[in-house]
Amino acid sequence: xxxxxxxxxxxxxxxxxxxxxxxxxxxxxxxxxxxxxxxxxxxxxxxxxxxxxxxxxxxxxxxxxxxxxxxxxxxxxxxxxxxxxxxxxxxxxxxxxxxxxxxxxxxxxxxxxxxxxxxxxxxxxxxxxxxxxxxxxxxxxxxxxxxxxxxxxxxxxxxxxxxxxxxxxxxxxxxxxxxxxxxxxxxxxxxxxxxxxxxxxxxxxxxxxxxxxxxxxxxxxxxxxxxxxxxxxxxxxxxxxxxxxxxxxxxxxxxxxxxxxxxxxxxxxxxxxxx
Amino acid sequence: xxxxxxxxxxxxxxxxxxxxxxxxxxxxxxxxxxxxxxxxxxxxxxxxxxxxxxxxxxxxxxxxxxxxxxxxxxxxxxxxxxxxxxxxxxxxxxxxxxxxxxxxxxxxxxxxxxxxxxxxxxxxxxxxxxxxxxxxxxxxxxxxxxxxxxxxxxxxxxxxxxxxxxxxxxxxxxxxxxxxxxxxxxxxxxxxxxxxxxxxxxxxxxxxxxxxxxxxxxxxxxxxxxxxxxxxxxxxxxxxxxxxxxxxxxxxxxxxxxxxxxxxxxxxxxxxxxxx
Numbered sequence: 398x399x400x401x402x403x404x405x406x407x408x409x410x411x412x413x414x415x416x417x418x419x420x421x422x423x424x425x426x427x428x429x430x431x432x433x434x435x436x437x438x439x440x441x442x443x444x445x446x447x448x449x450x451x452x453x454x455x456x457x458x459x460x461x462x463x464x465x466x467x468x469x470x471x472x473x474x475x476x477x478x479x480x481x482x483x484x485x486x487x488x489x490x491x492x493x494x495x496x497x498x499x500x501x502x503x504x505x506x507x508x509x510x511x512x513x514x515x516x517x518x519x520x521x522x523x524x525x526x527x528x529x530x531x532x533x534x535x536x537x538x539x540x541x542x543x544x545x546x547x548x549x550x551x552x553x554x555x556x557x558x559x560x561x562x563x564x565x566x567x568x569x570x571x572x573x574x575x576x577x578x579x580x581x582x583x584x585x586x587x588x589x590x591x592x593x594x595x596x597x598x599x600x601x602x603x604x605x606x607x608x609x610x611x612x613x614x615x616x617x618x619x620x621x622x623x624x625x626x627x628x629x630x631x632x633x634x635x636x637x638x639x640x641x642x643x644x645x646x647x648x649x650x651x652x653x654x655x656x657x658x659x660x661x662x663x664x665x666x667x668x669x670x671x672x
Numbered sequence: 673x674x675x676x677x678x679x680x681x682x683x684x685x686x687x688x689x690x691x692x693x694x695x696x697x698x699x700x701x702x703x704x705x706x707x708x709x710x711x712x713x714x715x716x717x718x719x720x721x722x723x724x725x726x727x728x729x730x731x732x733x734x735x736x737x738x739x740x741x742x743x744x745x746x747x748x749x750x751x752x753x754x755x756x757x758x759x760x761x762x763x764x765x766x767x768x769x770x771x772x773x774x775x776x777x778x779x780x781x782x783x784x785x786x787x788x789x790x791x792x793x794x795x796x797x798x799x800x801x802x803x804x805x806x807x808x809x810x811x812x813x814x815x816x817x818x819x820x821x822x823x824x825x826x827x828x829x830x831x832x833x834x835x836x837x838x839x840x841x842x843x844x845x846x847x848x849x850x851x852x853x854x855x856x857x858x859x860x861x862x863x864x865x866x867x868x869x870x871x872x873x874x875x876x877x878x879x880x881x882x883x884x885x886x887x888x889x890x891x892x893x894x895x896x897x898x899x900x901x902x903x904x905x906x907x908x909x910x911x912x913x914x915x916x917x918x919x920x921x922x923x924x925x926x927x928x929x930x931x932x933x934x935x936x937x938x939x940x941x942x943x944x945x946x947x948x
Binding site: 505 | 700711731732733759760761762764765769782784785787788789790791822823824825855888889892893894895943
């Protein structure tokens with residue numbers, strides 16, 4: 398079941414992950430349900446999907462996509478990471494829709510994960526977004542742009558806070574910052590719970606919860622020099638002043654007060670001795 | 673020139689590198705302006721008297737050559753086990769194809785998350801923790817804690833009878849100073865060479881560049897000595913004689929290579945002056 402985040406402009410799709418001890422990226426002993434997210438940015442008849450969700454949710458994601466763009470419709474895709482929680486529905490989507498452009502970084506061409514010969518045709522639709530690297534090995538120093546439609550772009554940047562090659566997206570039109578595998582800490586008690594934390598929801602998030610989720614995957618944070626990460630993050634949010642944080646998994650964080658509160662949680666989590 | 677992203681198996685491989693251990697590396701060719709370089713994406717087959725285990729699966733784009741190489745090495749026998757070190761495409765991307773080819777295969781290791789990525793292979797998933805052993809018949813495979821990793825659900829493996837430690841992304845490096853790609857690379861003709869056979873040794877700056885890129889956390893965590901002291905302790909404890917990374921040449925002289933990798937890891941740290 399998809400949910401509109403910004404009328405006709407931004408929708409979140411995906412399913413829930415039961416936290417039952419079989420998930421590596423949440424704190425040990427975590428319970429409840431974590432949303433797994435793909436986002437559809439729309440402008441007129443053009444659409445850009447940010448990540449493709451989990452294979453285990455493919456049926457609901459593809460059905461929702463069909464309702465939003467029409468059966469067999471055209472869609473471009475941007476992968477924030479080439480990790481399986483982002484890419485594992487690519488083949489299924491390609492089998493049912495027309496992938497017009499695929500924006501991804503890294504060496505591996507995700508289309509080469511396909512079995513069938515159509516991958517050869519699809520490979521030409523891939524756009525490498527980290528073709529230029531700095532001398533220090535940073536894949537992308539500052540923003541590239543993906544045109545969603547004439548007059549509307551998604552700015553893309555490789556964040557300082559990352560684990561593997563990762564790209565954040567910034568959609569100024571909706572004030573949405575796509576943060577991939579950070580800000581993933583919002584979980585639900587029930588599978589039909591509220592997958593968006595906004596001003597209408599009682600927000601029981603704690604800094605310990607944020608830190609627990611961050612350290613589960615970024616296990617090096619507690620033993621690291623975090624000041625540059627905090628400075629980068631603070632600067633990013635001061636500059637963009639986002640209204641929505643849209644992570645690849647976890648509840649969507651909506652509303653500037655909510656965003657600021659969760660940024661503070663994250664900054665504290667990046668000060669490990671305070672947690 | 674159009675980028676080529678199809679892996680090929682070097683004509684120097686597969687190659688037996690230890691008792692019952694065969695190095696099957698496919699290589700990803702990168703066509704630069706003035707040369708072609710290769711990136712290893714290795715799988716290793718450990719064979720015992722009655723069973724075999726494949727360490728990592730290779731990229732989907734190399735499946736045809738991996739499949740035919742397995743046919744050749746197994747000579748009509750089924751592949752009993754596959755040990756994906758962690759769920760990234762170069763390491764796990766062929767899991768569905770392996771299950772289709774060998775329906776009874778057991779996928780062993782830290783299999784958290786795999787039910788979300790590959791729901792069709794759930795019956796084949798068998799969780800293992802460090803210390804667990806797989807009996808191959810006259811050859812064992814032992815699951816080992818990954819001491820250098822990116823994803824948290826990474827594991828290493830060890831074949832005691834062969835003395836080979838399988839380290840996934842740990843000990844991956846490039847060894848040519850003039851090369852500038854962040855992926856561990858080598859030149860054509862070097863695909864099947866061990867580190868003891870390479871004519872150009874690894875340079876610290878190569879190890880630093882790769883570590884700072886592929887093991888991104890090394891930029892922020894200033895603990896290389898602690899990490900590699902633990903690795904050396906593990907090597908002593910297990911009796912490791914050689915190291916088999918997924919990316920990079922097979923390491924036949926680990927005592928010579930480890931100090932270089934350690935120094936590169938130290939150099940990857942960026943915030944020395946920020947320390948109190």
